Structure formats: structure tokens, C-alpha cells
Amino acid sequence: MGQEVPVKRDEIITLDHGSGGLKTKELIEGLFLEMLSNPLLDTLEDSAVFNVNGGRVAFTTDSYVVDPIVFPGGDIGALSVHGTINDLAMKGAWPLALSLGLILEEGLEMKVLERVLDSVARASKEAGVMVATGDTKVVPKGKGDKIFINTTGLGAIPGGIDIGVHRVLPGDVIISSGTIGDHGITILTQREGLKFAGDLKSDSQPLHRLVKGLIEELGEDLHCLRDPTRGGVATVLVEVAERAGVPMEIFEDRLPIREEVRATAELLGLDPLYLANEGKLLCWVPERCSDKALEVMRGYEEGKDAAVIGRVVQGDQGRVVLNTIIGGKRAIFALSGTPLPRIC
Amino acid sequence: MGQEVPVKRDEIITLDHGSGGLKTKELIEGLFLEMLSNPLLDTLEDSAVFNVNGGRVAFTTDSYVVDPIVFPGGDIGALSVHGTINDLAMKGAWPLALSLGLILEEGLEMKVLERVLDSVARASKEAGVMVATGDTKVVPKGKGDKIFINTTGLGAIPGGIDIGVHRVLPGDVIISSGTIGDHGITILTQREGLKFAGDLKSDSQPLHRLVKGLIEELGEDLHCLRDPTRGGVATVLVEVAERAGVPMEIFEDRLPIREEVRATAELLGLDPLYLANEGKLLCWVPERCSDKALEVMRGYEEGKDAAVIGRVVQGDQGRVVLNTIIGGKRAIFALSGTPLPRIC
Numbered sequence: 001m002g003q004e005v006p007v008k009r010d011e012i013i014t015l016d017h018g019s020g021g022l023k024t025k026e027l028i029e030g031l032f033l034e035m036l037s038n039p040l041l042d043t044l045e046d047s048a049v050f051n052v053n054g055g056r057v058a059f060t061t062d063s064y065v066v067d068p069i070v071f072p073g074g075d076i077g078a079l080s081v082h083g084t085i086n087d088l089a090m091k092g093a094w095p096l097a098l099s100l101g102l103i104l105e106e107g108l109e110m111k112v113l114e115r116v117l118d119s120v121a122r123a124s125k126e127a128g129v130m131v132a133t134g135d136t137k138v139v140p141k142g143k144g145d146k147i148f149i150n151t152t153g154l155g156a157i158p159g160g161i162d163i164g165v166h167r168v169l170p171g172d173v174i175i176s177s178g179t180i181g182d183h184g185i186t187i188l189t190q191r192e193g194l195k196f197a198g199d200l201k202s203d204s205q206p207l208h209r210l211v212k213g214l215i216e217e218l219g220e221d222l223h224c225l226r227d228p229t230r231g232g233v234a235t236v237l238v239e240v241a242e243r244a245g246v247p248m249e250i251f252e253d254r255l256p257i258r259e260e261v262r263a264t265a266e267l268l269g270l271d272p273l274y275l276a277n278e279g280k281l282l283c284w285v286p287e288r289c290s291d292k293a294l295e296v297m298r299g300y301e302e303g304k305d306a307a308v309i310g311r312v313v314q315g316d317q318g319r320v321v322l323n324t325i326i327g328g329k330r331a332i333f334a335l336s337g338t339p340l341p342r343i344c
Numbered sequence: 345m346g347q348e349v350p351v352k353r354d355e356i357i358t359l360d361h362g363s364g365g366l367k368t369k370e371l372i373e374g375l376f377l378e379m380l381s382n383p384l385l386d387t388l389e390d391s392a393v394f395n396v397n398g399g400r401v402a403f404t405t406d407s408y409v410v411d412p413i414v415f416p417g418g419d420i421g422a423l424s425v426h427g428t429i430n431d432l433a434m435k436g437a438w439p440l441a442l443s444l445g446l447i448l449e450e451g452l453e454m455k456v457l458e459r460v461l462d463s464v465a466r467a468s469k470e471a472g473v474m475v476a477t478g479d480t481k482v483v484p485k486g487k488g489d490k491i492f493i494n495t496t497g498l499g500a501i502p503g504g505i506d507i508g509v510h511r512v513l514p515g516d517v518i519i520s521s522g523t524i525g526d527h528g529i530t531i532l533t534q535r536e537g538l539k540f541a542g543d544l545k546s547d548s549q550p551l552h553r554l555v556k557g558l559i560e561e562l563g564e565d566l567h568c569l570r571d572p573t574r575g576g577v578a579t580v581l582v583e584v585a586e587r588a589g590v591p592m593e594i595f596e597d598r599l600p601i602r603e604e605v606r607a608t609a610e611l612l613g614l615d616p617l618y619l620a621n622e623g624k625l626l627c628w629v630p631e632r633c634s635d636k637a638l639e640v641m642r643g644y645e646e647g648k649d650a651a652v653i654g655r656v657v658q659g660d661q662g663r664v665v666l667n668t669i670i671g672g673k674r675a676i677f678a679l680s681g682t683p684l685p686r687i688c
Contacts, residue, residue, distance in 0.1 A: 018482025061443035099405035138362025152496035
């Protein structure tokens with residue numbers, strides 16, 4: 001055990017604590033785990049996994065506070081369904097039921113609520129999962145912002161499947177199921193009222209079918225899945241590398257990024273590696289399974305742009321290196337100091 | 345089928361839509377059920393019940409937006425744990441896991457968050473249930489109000505237990521597990537900065553142990569359980585009577601109400617029957633089981649003031665009548681027109 005230098009805790013909550021980056025990590029590991037520690041929560045995976053009636057289930061929660069609530073490619077309703085289904089899927093679980101908790105701001109137009117609920121209904125129907133239970137609260141004008149949604153999901157994990165950071169190994173390849181940065185750049189440009197040429201839209205979509213396909217073809221060779229939401233691909237890679245305790249490298253020239261996203265991010269001085277995604281996953285499998293995994297993913301519309309973006313290498317330090325297009329190497333860190341608030 | 349006159353839907357959300365009374369019902373039955381209808385949601389019970397791996401589970405969600413977040417007898421942290429455990433317990437379920445979704449307002453003092461999390465930790469530990477998964481979002485100052493909490497719960501229902509409105513029958517007695525109105529009056533006086541003599545405090549407490557005791561002693565004679573939170577005892581009675589399609593009567597002189605609550609409610613012009621409770625249940629059992637049920641409840645600290653407050657009578661209309669102390673009869677309706685917002 002090395003010596004640990006205690007970090008001075010912030011005295012107030014800032015937007016950065018919700019960014020999904022370093023400050024979020026500090027809050028969760030420094031405060032939440034300290035106070036609520038238990039074997040399920042301590043795994044810090046996208047879903048908790050435990051036994052119910054002799055079989056394993058996944059259980060996950062997310063609150064959605066995205067601003068604006070309607071955006072190209074989706075809205076807060078569909079996003080809340082997709083996001084929670086995806087967190088279940090990252091543990092290999094098939095969604096059984098969702099809950100829907102709404103916090104509405106007084107003065108919200110009923111037609112906006114109707115639109116959001118319609119979107120929840122369509123997204124859950126399309127994904128084949130029921131909204132089993134719900135709750136609605138109203139807060140006075142100026143004490144909320146239109147609509148916040150919590151969706152909590154319960155899913156069933158097939159027997160023999162064990163997907164998680166603990167199974168990441170040197171020799172694994174890292175595959176992205178598609179293009180990166182689409183959701184984050186769309187929300188940011190919408191919020192700032194920026195108009196660009198091109199067709200930016202969120203990638204909000206459910207991934208449980210694609211994951212089911214991967215499980216069926218790869219079985220226990222499917223080592224780890226993560227959806228790079230807040231904090232983006234970079235932050236997720238750093239988290240997984242740190243927790244697995246192994247180094248990873250990714251290749252800039254292999255990152256699937258749509259040209260509109262790349263150009264807009266460049267204009268805004270943002271790195272697509274840190275932009276949120278809401279319909280993509282990163283997948284770790286042994287190199288020998290690489291082609292098979294790509295083939296499976298590309299068989300689904302939601303995985304048509306799947307690409308190997310990197311690999312896990314030998315070593316005992318959980319760090320991530322980017323091999324740049326011009327042949328250099330750059331260390332990748334978790335999102336820090338540039339909060340991109342209310343992205344989901 | 346009688347003719348139905350379509351109700352004109354409100355064009356904006358008001359605080360009354362969150363009161364737990366008629367407007368909430370209108371929103372849920374007129375909009376949510378219309379758009380999201382499915383066999384689980386349509387029961388409108390406190391928890392959805394379905395099969396997982398061959399056994400039945402209960403699944404429930406609640407968001408907590410109580411103002412103030414700290415009050416005599418509890419705070420938003422403990423309340424969110426107790427409230428969700430109680431919604432599970434109303435279907436006879438033992439809590440297996442909770443999720444915790446936080447929406448924090450920028451500028452929240454860290455020590456307030458620490459206090460609330462400490463309260464979540466103590467309440468969940470005391471109740472013997474784990475917070476298995478969590479999520480934290482931050483919204484800009486003025487777009488939230490300190491802290492909102494969503495807790496979603498998963499519970500296991502013992503074999504052979506079927507508790508619900510569909511089992512309420514003429515001949516059932518209605519038992520309250522304790523005094524009514526304590527939580528509601530406490531929050532309202534705190535919020536208004538009112539100081540009264542006496543010792544008002546919230547009844548926030550978990551009821552799963554008491555329910556387990558009832559199940560063990562009464563088995564399938566336990567017909568229905570409801571926790572009278574938003575909208576109070578009156579609104580819950582009306583809901584159950586309407587859904588069961590049978591009339592009920594209650595007796596004013598049997599309502600267990602603490603003297604301080606009665607006096608304060610009178611001063612404020614409020615009826616304790618409409619005040620929220622956060623650690624009480626109403627229970628429907630056949631009259632022959634009445635003494636047994638009371639004995640079981642009184643064996644628990646949380647049921648020490650249990651009392652029979654009414655009964656289900658013969659008839660085919662779901663209405664509720666109060667027999668007053670002075671010998672009159674008064675029809676009881678759901679909460680309407682006097683929103684008591686942010687009570688939980």
C-alpha cells in the first residue's frame with residue numbers, strides 16, 4: 001500500500017461534480033462510497049448485479065436533466081429509456097422492467113409533457129420493455145427546469161455470463177460499436193444556439209439487442225462492456241484501465257468520428273474523445289475474437305460503424321496512451337476542469 | 345358502461361398536479377396510463393408485481409422533493425429510504441435493494457450533502473437493505489432546489505401472498521397502524537416558520553418488519569395494505585373504495601391523532617385526514633382477524649398506536665363516509681383544490 005495524501009474536499013457542489021469526470025469520481029469515491037459502502041455499490045459498474053430467486057439480475061439507476069429537453073435525434077424521454085437499457089446491457093442483462101420518476105416544474109406546458117411521455121412510450125415499446133411503475137412530483141416555478149426524469153431498470157443476466165472490468169486482460173482489443181461524440185456535440189451546439197452546416201444528431205439508441213448478439217456469439221469471451229456517456233470515451237477508458245490495473249493504447253486514426261462531428265468539435269475547441277455518447281459501447285474481447293465481434297456488431301444497424309480502436313497491453317499501470325495520426329504518443333486523462341453540464 | 349364526458353385537460357402543470365389528490369389522479373389516469381398503458385402499470389398499486397426467475401418481485405419508484413430537506417423527525421435522506429421500503433411493503437415485499445438517484449443544485453453545501461447521505465446510510469443500514477446502485481447529476485443554481493432524491497426499490501414477495509385492492513371485501517375492517525397527520529403537519533409548520541407549543545415531528549419510519557409480522561400471523565387474510573402519504577388517509581380510502589367498487593365508513597372518534605397534531609391542524613384550518621404520513625399504513629382484513637392484526641401491530645414500536653378506524657360495508661358504489669363525533673355522516677372525497685406541495 002502506498003501512502004495516500006488526503007484530498008481536501010470541496011465545500012460546495014459545482015457543475016463539475018456532475019460532469020462525469022474527475023470531480024464526479026472524487027465525489028463518488030470520496031463521499032458516497034465512504035458513507036454507503038457495500039459489496040454491490042463498491043463495484044462502481046454501470047449496474048449492480050445480485051441474485052434474485054436463484055438467478056442473477058442487474059439493477060441500475062439514472063437521472064436525466066438534459067438541456068434542451070428536445071434535440072435532433074431524440075429528447076429526454078427516449079434518452080431516459082435508452083440510457084437505462086444500455087446500463088443494464090453493459091452487464092449483459094436483458095431489460096425486464098423500467099421505472100419512471102418525473103419531477104415537473106410548475107408551468108410546464110402539458111403538450112411538452114405529452115411529447116416526452118409519447119417518446120418514453122415509443123422508446124420502451126420499440127425496445128420491448130415495460131414501464132412498470134411511476135411517480136410524479138411537481139416543484140414550484142424556478143425550483144426545477146421543465147422536466148427531470150429518473151429511470152431505474154431491472155434486467156436478467158443469462159447464466160454463465162460475467163462481464164466486467166475485472167475480466168479485462170492484456171491482449172484484449174478495444175472495439176467501439178460506432179461513431180463517437182454525436183450526442184455531446186449535438187446537445188452543446190443546440191444549447192448554444194449554434195448553427196452549423198451538416199447534420200448533427202444524437203446517437204440515442206438502445207444497445208440490448210446488439211449485446212445479446214455479442215453474448216450469443218462470443219459467450220464468455222465477452223470480457224467487458226462500457227457505454228461512454230458523460231466524460232466520453234477518454235474518461236471511460238481511463239476508468240477501466242485504472243480499475244483493471246492494466247495499460248491501454250488507442251489509435252487516433254482508427255477512431256470512428258463523423259466528419260460533421262469532427263469539424264464542429266474542432267471549431268469549438270472540443271475533443272470528441274470527451275464528448276458524451278448515448279447509443280454506443282466500448283467492448284473488450286481477446287484479439288482472436290476481434291473479427292467475430294466486429295462481424296456481429298456490423299450485423300446491427302446500431303453497430304454498423306463498429307471499429308477496433310485500441311488494445312490492452314502488458315504492464316502494471318492503469319494508464320491510457322493515444323497514438324496520434326502524426327506518429328506521436330499522448331497520455332489520455334479523465335475529463336477534468338471543463339464541465340459539459342446537463343449533457344444527459 | 346355509462347356515458348363518459350371527456351374532461352378538458354389542463355394546459356399547464358400546476359402544483360396541484362403533484363398534490364397526490366384529484367389533479368394527480370387526472371394526470372396519471374388521463375395522460376400517463378393512456379400513453380404508457382401496460383398490465384403492470386395499469387394496476388396503479390404502490391409497487392408493480394411481476395415474476396423474476398420463477399418468484400414474484402415488487403418494483404417501485406419515488407422521487408423526493410420535500411421542502412425543507414431537514415425537518416423534526418427526519419430529513420430527505422431517511423425519508424427517501426423509508427418511503428420506498430414502505431411502497432414495497434404495501435405489496436408484502438421484503439426489500440432486496442434500493443437505487444439512489446441524486447439531482448443536486450449547484451452551490452449546495454457539501455456538509456448538507458454529507459448529512460443527507462449519512463441519513464440515507466443510517467436508514468438503509470437500520471432497515472437491512474443495501475443501496476446497490478446510484479447516480480448523481482448537478483443542475484445550475486436556480487434550476488433545482490438543493491437536493492432531489494429518487495429511490496427505486498426491488499423487493500421479494502413471499503409465496504402465496506397476494507395483497508391488493510382487488511381483495512378488499514365487505515366485512516373487512518380498516519386498521520391504521522398508528523397516528524395520522526404527523527408528517528404533513530410537521531413539514532407545513534416548518535415551511536411556514538410557524539412555532540407552536542408541543543412536539544411535532546415526522547413519523548418517517550420503515551414498515552417492512554411490521555408487514556412481515558402481519559404476513560406471518562395473518563397469511564392470506566391480509567387483504568390490502570396502503571401507506572397514506574400524499575393526499576392522506578382520506579385520499580387513499582377514496583382511491584381504494586373506488587377501485588374495489590365497495591363503500592367504506594370510518595369513525596371520527598376512532599381516528600388516532602396526536603393532540604398536538606389535532607390542535608395545530610385546527611389552528612391552520614387543515615383536516616388531519618388529508619395530511620401526509622410517512623410511516624403509517626392502512627390495512628384491510630376480515631373482521632374476525634381484527635384483534636389478531638391489532639395485537640401484531642402493537643407488538644412493534646411502529647404499530648403501537650394501531651387502531652381500527654372503519655370498515656367496508658355492503659354496496660356497489662366506491663364511496664367513503666365519515667361518521668362524525670356528533671353523530672352525523674359526511675362524505676369523504678379525495679384531496680382537491682388545496683395543494684400541499686412538496687410534502688415528500
